[in-house]
Amino acid sequence: MEKVNSIFQLISALFFGVALIFFLTYERMWDSPLEAGTVVSWLLVGTVLHLISWAVTSMAKRNMVKKIDQAEMEKKELKAMVFDLERTLKLGKIDRKLEGGDVADRESSSIKPRENFK
Secondary structure (H helix, E strand, O other), X not given: OHHHHHHHHHXXXXXXXXXXXXXXXXXXXXXXXXXXHHHHHHHHHHHHHHHHHHHHHHHHHHHXXXXXXXXXXXXXXXXXXXXXXXXXXXXXXXXXXXXXXXXXXXXXXXXXXXXXXX
């Protein structure tokens, strides 16, 4: 799509360049004054080429935005999967520590357990 976009932009630029040269050299080449109908037809063709170029550019831009949005969505999904995997691994390690540790190990910490007085 990028090649089509650049080709239409190049065609549009070349057309207006050729039109400029044509209008500047018209009297020398044909020895007659330039008519309004000729100018209007050249400008209409140029406008149509420019509009086609603009439409192709906007389609290419829209296509790229869709690809970027899709890549960002995949990136977010992968981040969520990695987060979930890391979380399950951390929870698994904590569970193994709690299952494997003795009650004496837990009581030997510097913080005393809370006592409820009534």
